[in-house]
Amino acid sequence: MGTAVSLQPPPQYDAVPPVPVIEHVMSQEEINKTCEALYWKSAGLKLEAGTHFRGCSMPAIYANTYICEIWYINDNRVRRHEIGHCNGWPADHPGGIFPPEDNPWHR
Numbered sequence: 001m002g003t004a005v006s007l008q009p010p011p012q013y014d015a016v017p018p019v020p021v022i023e024h025v026m027s028q029e030e031i032n033k034t035c036e037a038l039y040w041k042s043a044g045l046k047l048e049a050g051t052h053f054r055g056c057s058m059p060a061i062y063a064n065t066y067i068c069e070i071w072y073i074n075d076n077r078v079r080r081h082e083i084g085h086c087n088g089w090p091a092d093h094p095g096g097i098f099p100p101e102d103n104p105w106h107r
Helices: 028-043 076-086
Strands: 021-025 055-062 065-072
Touching (some): 028 055, 028 065, 055 076, 065 076
Antiparallel strands (some): 055 065
């Protein structure tokens, strides 16, 4: 799978969410299927060969309560990334931070 990079949310989004979070820890294969179905297929897109998702998130209303549902591989950095989205971090990742262990310029 190669080296995986996990962009972390900036401090204002890196906190315990104010809404309930439903978490699903899955295999890489399951994540690709789930996230591709949630995001790409609905837009008529297909995941390119050699690329993969590490996680995804989706806000929802369940039993009249706003929640955030996240799917991710078993990696706390990916979990933090997705929880950042639950806290309102936009999909274009403004202010994202590369952790030192993932930053190729930090070695």
